[in-house]
Amino acid sequence: MPRATVARIHLDNLRHNFRIAKERAAPARAMAVVKADGYGHGIERVARALSGDTDYYAVACLEEAAVLRAAGLSQPVLLMQGVHEADDLRISEAENFTVVVHSPHQLDWLKAGHGRPEVWLKVNSGMNRLGFAPADLGRVREQLAQAGIRVAGVMTHFACADDEQSQGTAQQTEVFDRSTTGLGDIVRSVANSAAHFRPGQPLFDRTRPGIMVYGGSPMLERYGPELGLKAVMTLESRLIATRELATGDAVGYGETWRATRPTRMGMVCIGYGDGYPRHAVNGTPVWIRGTRAPLIGRVSMDMLAVDLGDIPAATIGDTVELWGEHIPVDEVAACAGTISYELLTGVTRRVPRVETGASTSVNTGSDL
Ligand SMILES: Cc1ncc(COP(=O)(O)O)c(C=O)c1O
Known part of the structure; x- marks a missing residue:
């Protein structure tokens, strides 16, 4: 007889929440963040449930993206940490994974010709975890162009978007906007879940909602249901x-x-x-x-x-x-x-x- 402890996963609520993200993101397009085993709900399960609603998935790493392909899901997948080994560039190219490039060693692997996947650059707009300095973006893009690699997107990540009082998000947005304006035909992406709930926050072209899709509140001292989200x-x-x-x-x-x-x-x-x-x-x-x-x-x-x-x-x-x-x-x-x-x-x-x-x-x- 099974132990009576279960996690019930409400797929209708998952879709409800993702649709809220899409509505809030518009005219930007939302991509479903399904890393960390779909925030504990089962990556394959949630990715399948959202497959009719999302045209892009975001994960942390190649292993997670591979689960999506093994499940028969064909949408492009953004590897938000990029690759951890040079040879993963070849796999990413073959599997249509978009690789985030955030550090010089990853740039070197690309220049050395290990693979030519679609590439997004990460800008460090102030969080100081990953990303190139804003002033280096143009030079990095140039080097990739010389290696025959086109940069399709550019992204950054917010440190304090959950805090309605913080000025940090506005500053990061300004740094990002200034350093990426004029890059031409390129996708720009900044928004985690919290950014979808900040009045007046520019959301650029692509948003990356995670926790809100699972019904958790992205805002400090607020609960998901207050924001119209349903527990998944x-x-x-x-x-x-x-x-x-x-x-x-x-x-x-x-x-x-x-x-x-x-x-x-x-x-x-x-x-x-x-x-x-x-x-x-x-x-x-x-x-x-x-x-x-x-x-x-x-x-x-x-x-x-x-x-x-x-x-x-x-x-x-x-x-x-x-x-x-x-x-x-x-x-x-x-x-x-x-x-x-x-x-x-x-x-x-x-x-x-x-x-x-x-x-x-x-x-x-x-x-x-
Ligand atoms: C780069 C990046 N984008 C988007 C997200 C989604 O964030 P959230 O779950 O707060 O929406 C994360 C999650 O940590 C992330 O690391």
Whole structure:
């Protein structure tokens, strides 16, 4: 008999969210970011579900792009970290992967003729992770032209687009715009999910929405549903035991929670071994029988405890939503001092992903 802990993947909600991204991006075109195993939802699953809506995918690396091709998906794929080895240029050319070039060593591999895939250049507009200095763009493009390689696109990435108060995004946009204006017939791309929600933000030609497609909020201190987004993953388990605690009884490792009154508690069959965050604090909500119940005590590897005081009818076998339609993943993330990205990508292989929505089928485990 299977363990009653599953991640339900709502493909209709995935498509709903991507369509919001497309509407917000227009007249720019959105490409679906499906890296990190489709933000934990299964890269093949989400890429297939979006294949009628997106004409381009974005991933971090070649291995992820290869999964898309193996699944029979033919759209171009943007490798946002570019290639990690010279020989991957040949594979990228053969597979129609667009390779981001962000560093001189990648430029050298291209100049040495290891392969001629479509190329985008990455500009460092201020985040200081990857990318050429704005002043070097023209020279890099010239060198590629001499090697017979046309630059099809140019991109940058924002450091603080999630923060409505920050001036950094406007500054990065200005640096990017100034350094890429006049490059001629070239695609320009800056926008992560957050940029889609910033009033007046220029989105250029192509946007790269990730977290919003999965229903997570890209904005600080806001939850996905406030932005019209729907949860794609519902993380769900069951009550497997209940217990009456007397005043003064502690629960779980480290005795971090103690009853201040007689309390009925329940044990839920999920823990950090499934990807539920161990750092979730006392009071982090779960959803049982249409009501919120607070987490009590420290999360264990395979289970966690909740206070059932407000849900007298709760009983063994009841379904417990850890996050999803009723409990925003952003809220759980805030209770654990992290972001929805980490929670969604951190659901472990032990948790079967069960699809709902059109193209319904049941899959076990993640795709990568
Ligand atoms: C270069 C790049 N573009 C786009 C994205 C998508 O970002 P988000 O999930 O915030 O929309 C990422 C994700 O980290 C990224 O690294």
